[in-house]
Amino acid sequence: MCARAKNKGLVWTAVLIQCAGAVWAQSPGADAINAAKIAAVCANCHGDNGISPYPHIPNLAGQNPRYLLTQMNHFASGQRRNEFMEGMIRALKPRERESLARFYAEQTVPPRSPASPALLAQGKDYYEKVCFRCHGADGRGTEDYARLAGQQTGYVQRTLTRYRDPANMVRKNPLMIEATAQLTDAQIQALAAYVASMP
Incomplete structure:
Protein backbone atom coordinates (compact mmCIF):
# COMPACT_ATOMS: atom_id res chain seq x y z
CA MET A 1 0.00 0.00 0.00
CA CYS A 2 1.39 3.42 -0.89
CA ALA A 3 1.97 6.18 1.66
CA ARG A 4 -1.13 8.10 0.61
CA ALA A 5 -3.34 5.08 1.09
CA LYS A 6 -1.85 4.37 4.49
CA ASN A 7 -2.44 7.92 5.64
CA LYS A 8 -6.06 8.05 4.57
CA GLY A 9 -6.93 4.38 5.09
CA LEU A 10 -10.35 3.25 4.04
CA VAL A 11 -11.44 6.82 3.27
CA TRP A 12 -8.79 7.05 0.54
CA THR A 13 -9.84 3.64 -0.77
CA ALA A 14 -13.42 4.82 -1.07
CA VAL A 15 -12.35 8.02 -2.84
CA LEU A 16 -10.28 6.10 -5.38
CA ILE A 17 -13.06 3.62 -6.05
CA GLN A 18 -15.52 6.48 -6.50
CA CYS A 19 -13.16 8.17 -8.97
CA ALA A 20 -12.66 4.91 -10.80
CA GLY A 21 -16.39 4.41 -11.05
CA ALA A 22 -16.74 7.83 -12.66
CA VAL A 23 -14.15 6.89 -15.27
CA TRP A 24 -15.62 3.47 -16.00
CA ALA A 25 -19.12 4.92 -16.30
CA GLN A 26 -17.90 6.87 -19.32
CA SER A 27 -17.08 3.67 -21.20
CA PRO A 28 -19.81 2.86 -23.73
CA GLY A 29 -19.23 -0.90 -23.40
CA ALA A 30 -16.83 -3.63 -22.38
CA ASP A 31 -15.14 -3.65 -25.77
CA ALA A 32 -14.52 0.09 -25.67
CA ILE A 33 -12.82 0.26 -22.28
CA ASN A 34 -10.14 2.88 -22.12
CA ALA A 35 -7.50 1.10 -20.04
CA ALA A 36 -5.33 4.20 -19.88
CA LYS A 37 -8.08 6.03 -17.98
CA ILE A 38 -8.47 3.14 -15.57
CA ALA A 39 -4.68 3.04 -15.12
CA ALA A 40 -4.78 6.73 -14.18
CA VAL A 41 -6.47 5.66 -10.93
CA CYS A 42 -3.85 2.96 -10.32
CA ALA A 43 -1.11 5.53 -10.99
CA ASN A 44 -1.66 7.00 -7.52
CA CYS A 45 0.43 4.11 -6.21
CA HIS A 46 1.85 2.25 -9.22
CA GLY A 47 2.96 5.35 -11.11
CA ASP A 48 2.43 6.61 -14.62
CA ASN A 49 2.45 3.78 -17.17
CA GLY A 50 3.01 1.29 -14.37
CA ILE A 51 6.43 2.54 -13.24
CA SER A 52 6.11 2.83 -9.48
CA PRO A 53 7.63 5.87 -7.75
CA TYR A 54 7.75 3.91 -4.50
CA PRO A 55 10.39 1.23 -3.85
CA HIS A 56 7.97 -0.98 -1.90
CA ILE A 57 5.20 -0.93 -4.54
CA PRO A 58 5.66 -3.03 -7.68
CA ASN A 59 6.05 -1.87 -11.23
CA LEU A 60 3.23 -3.19 -13.37
CA ALA A 61 4.79 -2.17 -16.68
CA GLY A 62 5.87 -5.07 -18.86
CA GLN A 63 4.26 -7.63 -16.58
CA ASN A 64 2.93 -10.79 -18.22
CA PRO A 65 -0.78 -10.15 -18.82
CA ARG A 66 -2.13 -13.54 -17.78
CA TYR A 67 -0.05 -13.49 -14.61
CA LEU A 68 -1.23 -9.97 -13.80
CA LEU A 69 -4.84 -10.89 -14.44
CA THR A 70 -4.48 -13.93 -12.18
CA GLN A 71 -3.14 -11.74 -9.38
CA MET A 72 -6.01 -9.28 -9.78
CA ASN A 73 -8.46 -12.15 -9.54
CA HIS A 74 -6.67 -13.43 -6.44
CA PHE A 75 -7.12 -10.01 -4.82
CA ALA A 76 -10.79 -10.02 -5.77
CA SER A 77 -11.35 -13.47 -4.25
CA GLY A 78 -9.28 -12.78 -1.13
CA GLN A 79 -6.76 -15.48 -2.03
CA ARG A 80 -4.12 -12.75 -2.01
CA ARG A 81 -4.55 -10.38 0.90
CA ASN A 82 -4.28 -6.61 0.87
CA GLU A 83 -7.32 -4.70 2.09
CA PHE A 84 -6.67 -1.72 -0.15
CA MET A 85 -6.06 -3.76 -3.31
CA GLU A 86 -8.96 -6.11 -2.61
CA GLY A 87 -11.36 -3.18 -2.57
CA MET A 88 -9.92 -1.63 -5.72
CA ILE A 89 -9.96 -4.82 -7.78
CA ARG A 90 -13.44 -5.84 -6.69
CA ALA A 91 -14.68 -2.56 -8.14
CA LEU A 92 -13.44 -3.68 -11.58
CA LYS A 93 -15.50 -5.79 -13.93
CA PRO A 94 -13.80 -8.88 -15.43
CA ARG A 95 -13.39 -7.24 -18.85
CA GLU A 96 -11.89 -4.16 -17.21
CA ARG A 97 -9.30 -6.34 -15.46
CA GLU A 98 -8.41 -7.98 -18.75
CA SER A 99 -8.07 -4.63 -20.48
CA LEU A 100 -5.90 -3.27 -17.68
CA ALA A 101 -3.62 -6.32 -17.73
CA ARG A 102 -3.08 -5.90 -21.48
CA PHE A 103 -2.41 -2.19 -21.06
CA TYR A 104 0.35 -2.72 -18.51
CA ALA A 105 1.89 -5.59 -20.50
CA GLU A 106 2.43 -3.17 -23.38
CA GLN A 107 4.31 -0.61 -21.29
CA THR A 108 8.12 -0.61 -21.21
CA VAL A 109 10.35 -0.77 -18.15
CA PRO A 110 13.16 1.82 -18.16
CA PRO A 111 16.70 0.73 -17.27
CA ARG A 112 17.69 1.10 -13.62
CA SER A 113 20.95 2.22 -12.11
CA PRO A 114 23.05 -0.87 -11.29
CA ALA A 115 24.00 -1.76 -7.72
CA SER A 116 27.52 -2.67 -6.63
Whole structure:
Protein backbone atom coordinates (compact mmCIF):
# COMPACT_ATOMS: atom_id res chain seq x y z
CA MET A 1 0.00 0.00 0.00
CA CYS A 2 1.39 3.42 -0.89
CA ALA A 3 1.97 6.18 1.66
CA ARG A 4 -1.13 8.10 0.61
CA ALA A 5 -3.34 5.08 1.09
CA LYS A 6 -1.85 4.37 4.49
CA ASN A 7 -2.44 7.92 5.64
CA LYS A 8 -6.06 8.05 4.57
CA GLY A 9 -6.93 4.38 5.09
CA LEU A 10 -10.35 3.25 4.04
CA VAL A 11 -11.44 6.82 3.27
CA TRP A 12 -8.79 7.05 0.54
CA THR A 13 -9.84 3.64 -0.77
CA ALA A 14 -13.42 4.82 -1.07
CA VAL A 15 -12.35 8.02 -2.84
CA LEU A 16 -10.28 6.10 -5.38
CA ILE A 17 -13.06 3.62 -6.05
CA GLN A 18 -15.52 6.48 -6.50
CA CYS A 19 -13.16 8.17 -8.97
CA ALA A 20 -12.66 4.91 -10.80
CA GLY A 21 -16.39 4.41 -11.05
CA ALA A 22 -16.74 7.83 -12.66
CA VAL A 23 -14.15 6.89 -15.27
CA TRP A 24 -15.62 3.47 -16.00
CA ALA A 25 -19.12 4.92 -16.30
CA GLN A 26 -17.90 6.87 -19.32
CA SER A 27 -17.08 3.67 -21.20
CA PRO A 28 -19.81 2.86 -23.73
CA GLY A 29 -19.23 -0.90 -23.40
CA ALA A 30 -16.83 -3.63 -22.38
CA ASP A 31 -15.14 -3.65 -25.77
CA ALA A 32 -14.52 0.09 -25.67
CA ILE A 33 -12.82 0.26 -22.28
CA ASN A 34 -10.14 2.88 -22.12
CA ALA A 35 -7.50 1.10 -20.04
CA ALA A 36 -5.33 4.20 -19.88
CA LYS A 37 -8.08 6.03 -17.98
CA ILE A 38 -8.47 3.14 -15.57
CA ALA A 39 -4.68 3.04 -15.12
CA ALA A 40 -4.78 6.73 -14.18
CA VAL A 41 -6.47 5.66 -10.93
CA CYS A 42 -3.85 2.96 -10.32
CA ALA A 43 -1.11 5.53 -10.99
CA ASN A 44 -1.66 7.00 -7.52
CA CYS A 45 0.43 4.11 -6.21
CA HIS A 46 1.85 2.25 -9.22
CA GLY A 47 2.96 5.35 -11.11
CA ASP A 48 2.43 6.61 -14.62
CA ASN A 49 2.45 3.78 -17.17
CA GLY A 50 3.01 1.29 -14.37
CA ILE A 51 6.43 2.54 -13.24
CA SER A 52 6.11 2.83 -9.48
CA PRO A 53 7.63 5.87 -7.75
CA TYR A 54 7.75 3.91 -4.50
CA PRO A 55 10.39 1.23 -3.85
CA HIS A 56 7.97 -0.98 -1.90
CA ILE A 57 5.20 -0.93 -4.54
CA PRO A 58 5.66 -3.03 -7.68
CA ASN A 59 6.05 -1.87 -11.23
CA LEU A 60 3.23 -3.19 -13.37
CA ALA A 61 4.79 -2.17 -16.68
CA GLY A 62 5.87 -5.07 -18.86
CA GLN A 63 4.26 -7.63 -16.58
CA ASN A 64 2.93 -10.79 -18.22
CA PRO A 65 -0.78 -10.15 -18.82
CA ARG A 66 -2.13 -13.54 -17.78
CA TYR A 67 -0.05 -13.49 -14.61
CA LEU A 68 -1.23 -9.97 -13.80
CA LEU A 69 -4.84 -10.89 -14.44
CA THR A 70 -4.48 -13.93 -12.18
CA GLN A 71 -3.14 -11.74 -9.38
CA MET A 72 -6.01 -9.28 -9.78
CA ASN A 73 -8.46 -12.15 -9.54
CA HIS A 74 -6.67 -13.43 -6.44
CA PHE A 75 -7.12 -10.01 -4.82
CA ALA A 76 -10.79 -10.02 -5.77
CA SER A 77 -11.35 -13.47 -4.25
CA GLY A 78 -9.28 -12.78 -1.13
CA GLN A 79 -6.76 -15.48 -2.03
CA ARG A 80 -4.12 -12.75 -2.01
CA ARG A 81 -4.55 -10.38 0.90
CA ASN A 82 -4.28 -6.61 0.87
CA GLU A 83 -7.32 -4.70 2.09
CA PHE A 84 -6.67 -1.72 -0.15
CA MET A 85 -6.06 -3.76 -3.31
CA GLU A 86 -8.96 -6.11 -2.61
CA GLY A 87 -11.36 -3.18 -2.57
CA MET A 88 -9.92 -1.63 -5.72
CA ILE A 89 -9.96 -4.82 -7.78
CA ARG A 90 -13.44 -5.84 -6.69
CA ALA A 91 -14.68 -2.56 -8.14
CA LEU A 92 -13.44 -3.68 -11.58
CA LYS A 93 -15.50 -5.79 -13.93
CA PRO A 94 -13.80 -8.88 -15.43
CA ARG A 95 -13.39 -7.24 -18.85
CA GLU A 96 -11.89 -4.16 -17.21
CA ARG A 97 -9.30 -6.34 -15.46
CA GLU A 98 -8.41 -7.98 -18.75
CA SER A 99 -8.07 -4.63 -20.48
CA LEU A 100 -5.90 -3.27 -17.68
CA ALA A 101 -3.62 -6.32 -17.73
CA ARG A 102 -3.08 -5.90 -21.48
CA PHE A 103 -2.41 -2.19 -21.06
CA TYR A 104 0.35 -2.72 -18.51
CA ALA A 105 1.89 -5.59 -20.50
CA GLU A 106 2.43 -3.17 -23.38
CA GLN A 107 4.31 -0.61 -21.29
CA THR A 108 8.12 -0.61 -21.21
CA VAL A 109 10.35 -0.77 -18.15
CA PRO A 110 13.16 1.82 -18.16
CA PRO A 111 16.70 0.73 -17.27
CA ARG A 112 17.69 1.10 -13.62
CA SER A 113 20.95 2.22 -12.11
CA PRO A 114 23.05 -0.87 -11.29
CA ALA A 115 24.00 -1.76 -7.72
CA SER A 116 27.52 -2.67 -6.63
CA PRO A 117 29.17 -5.39 -8.76
CA ALA A 118 29.72 -7.60 -5.70
CA LEU A 119 26.04 -7.44 -4.72
CA LEU A 120 24.92 -8.15 -8.28
CA ALA A 121 27.27 -11.11 -8.55
CA GLN A 122 25.88 -12.62 -5.36
CA GLY A 123 22.31 -12.15 -6.54
CA LYS A 124 23.09 -13.55 -9.98
CA ASP A 125 24.65 -16.66 -8.47
CA TYR A 126 21.49 -17.62 -6.56
CA TYR A 127 19.17 -16.55 -9.36
CA GLU A 128 20.92 -18.80 -11.88
CA LYS A 129 20.76 -21.75 -9.49
CA VAL A 130 17.10 -21.51 -8.51
CA CYS A 131 14.97 -18.63 -9.80
CA PHE A 132 15.58 -19.04 -13.53
CA ARG A 133 13.59 -22.30 -13.58
CA CYS A 134 10.31 -20.40 -13.32
CA HIS A 135 11.16 -16.77 -14.02
CA GLY A 136 13.44 -17.43 -16.99
CA ALA A 137 17.09 -16.68 -17.63
CA ASP A 138 16.14 -13.14 -18.65
CA GLY A 139 13.84 -12.58 -15.65
CA ARG A 140 10.80 -12.00 -17.84
CA GLY A 141 8.82 -14.96 -16.56
CA THR A 142 6.03 -16.71 -18.45
CA GLU A 143 2.26 -16.54 -18.66
CA ASP A 144 2.09 -18.14 -15.22
CA TYR A 145 5.15 -16.63 -13.54
CA ALA A 146 5.93 -13.01 -12.83
CA ARG A 147 8.35 -10.84 -14.71
CA LEU A 148 11.06 -9.84 -12.23
CA ALA A 149 13.35 -7.92 -14.59
CA GLY A 150 13.44 -4.23 -13.63
CA GLN A 151 11.23 -4.72 -10.58
CA GLN A 152 11.41 -2.45 -7.53
CA THR A 153 14.06 -3.65 -5.07
CA GLY A 154 12.05 -2.87 -1.95
CA TYR A 155 9.05 -4.74 -3.27
CA VAL A 156 11.12 -7.81 -4.19
CA GLN A 157 12.82 -7.83 -0.78
CA ARG A 158 9.52 -7.58 1.06
CA THR A 159 7.89 -10.27 -1.08
CA LEU A 160 10.74 -12.75 -0.69
CA THR A 161 10.81 -12.12 3.05
CA ARG A 162 7.09 -12.79 3.27
CA TYR A 163 7.44 -16.08 1.42
CA ARG A 164 10.30 -17.07 3.72
CA ASP A 165 8.36 -16.21 6.89
CA PRO A 166 6.36 -19.27 8.06
CA ALA A 167 3.91 -16.97 9.86
CA ASN A 168 3.20 -15.06 6.65
CA MET A 169 -0.50 -14.60 5.97
CA VAL A 170 -0.12 -12.55 2.78
CA ARG A 171 1.79 -14.59 0.21
CA LYS A 172 1.40 -18.36 0.02
CA ASN A 173 2.92 -20.42 -2.78
CA PRO A 174 4.56 -23.80 -2.09
CA LEU A 175 7.25 -23.34 -4.75
CA MET A 176 8.21 -19.88 -3.49
CA ILE A 177 8.12 -20.96 0.15
CA GLU A 178 10.55 -23.77 -0.65
CA ALA A 179 12.78 -21.54 -2.80
CA THR A 180 13.12 -18.86 -0.11
CA ALA A 181 13.22 -21.02 3.02
CA GLN A 182 17.00 -20.90 3.41
CA LEU A 183 17.62 -17.36 2.17
CA THR A 184 19.34 -14.91 4.47
CA ASP A 185 18.44 -11.23 4.54
CA ALA A 186 21.71 -10.49 2.72
CA GLN A 187 20.88 -12.98 -0.05
CA ILE A 188 17.42 -11.50 -0.43
CA GLN A 189 18.94 -8.03 -0.77
CA ALA A 190 21.36 -9.31 -3.41
CA LEU A 191 18.60 -11.07 -5.37
CA ALA A 192 16.45 -7.94 -5.34
CA ALA A 193 19.36 -5.86 -6.63
CA TYR A 194 20.12 -8.34 -9.38
CA VAL A 195 16.59 -8.68 -10.77
CA ALA A 196 16.15 -4.91 -10.62
CA SER A 197 19.22 -4.55 -12.86
CA MET A 198 17.88 -6.93 -15.51
CA PRO A 199 16.63 -5.15 -18.66
